[in-house]
Amino acid sequence: MLESFINEGMKTDVVIIIPARYASSRFEGKPLAPLVGATGVAKSLIERSWNTAMMVDGISGVYVATDDDRIADAARAFGANVIMTSSGCKNGTERVAEAVKSLDSVPDIVVNLQGDAPLTPPWFLTALIDELRDDPSVQMATPVLRCDGQTLQNFRDDRKNGRVGGTTAIFDASHDALYFSKEVIPYTNDDYEPEQETPVFHHVGVYAYRQAALQAYIDWNVGTFETLEGLEQLRFLENGKPVRCVTVEAPGRVFWELNNPVDVARIESVLLREGWE
Numbered sequence: 606m607l608e609s610f611i612n613e614g615m616k617t618d619v620v621i622i623i624p625a626r627y628a629s630s631r632f633e634g635k636p637l638a639p640l641v642g643a644t645g646v647a648k649s650l651i652e653r654s655w656n657t658a659m660m661v662d663g664i665s666g667v668y669v670a671t672d673d674d675r676i677a678d679a680a681r682a683f684g685a686n687v688i689m690t691s692s693g694c695k696n697g698t699e700r701v702a703e704a705v706k707s708l709d710s711v712p713d714i715v716v717n718l719q720g721d722a723p724l725t726p727p728w729f730l731t732a733l734i735d736e737l738r739d740d741p742s743v744q745m746a747t748p749v750l751r752c753d754g755q756t757l758q759n760f761r762d763d764r765k766n767g768r769v770g771g772t773t774a775i776f777d778a779s780h781d782a783l784y785f786s787k788e789v790i791p792y793t794n795d796d797y798e799p800e801q802e803t804p805v806f807h808h809v810g811v812y813a814y815r816q817a818a819l820q821a822y823i824d825w826n827v828g829t830f831e832t833l834e835g836l837e838q839l840r841f842l843e844n845g846k847p848v849r850c851v852t853v854e855a856p857g858r859v860f861w862e863l864n865n866p867v868d869v870a871r872i873e874s875v876l877l878r879e880g881w882e
Contacts, residue, residue: 753795
């Protein structure tokens, strides 16, 4: 089905959709979790994700997609555009695909900014958009960030303590994904200095899709690896469709996702150190 997408050409109409759900086995109500910044002001996770999206240039619109009135009310309170979706969406990609159908016009590129990475720099999103604009063969793209020794150790500590930390990715010479995992891949038992580069790449939970690829996704069955890992992007790989891994950089910045309650203190320490409001 996706073979017909290759000749779409470069597109310019881009929207960002932030899928958000209240229920979570690891952290219920996560989108509404308050995060205190350097000024001492607390902003919810969903608001900080919205702020990131609003810093991306050349976007036609930014929307929060949710099935929960609590999240919808909170989002509207800080000025967000909200699209209500059904409770049957299995993951963020399905929620984004459903939300797009409510828009007045069909965008050419859709960016899914998952609302659990408040430290995501806006240029990560721009890098994905540029990748799709520059290469018409790319149907879906996601950012990867090389881990330093400290980040890798954080991932190892989480796994040792039974927590799911960041997702890692391996990709081929063309930067098309081979696999994504909540385990640390590739395996390495080496010790690394905190600022030393490692062979491990952290997958950042942001996706950019061409519209047709996004709509094809919801017609595919949930696969074995998607079920085992709990990673929605694996549905593309299990259906033989490439996922372009776009290498991004954030020199001198710490990147951490909000996956568990323990991550709140980690993120707030970064907000304070780096002067985020």
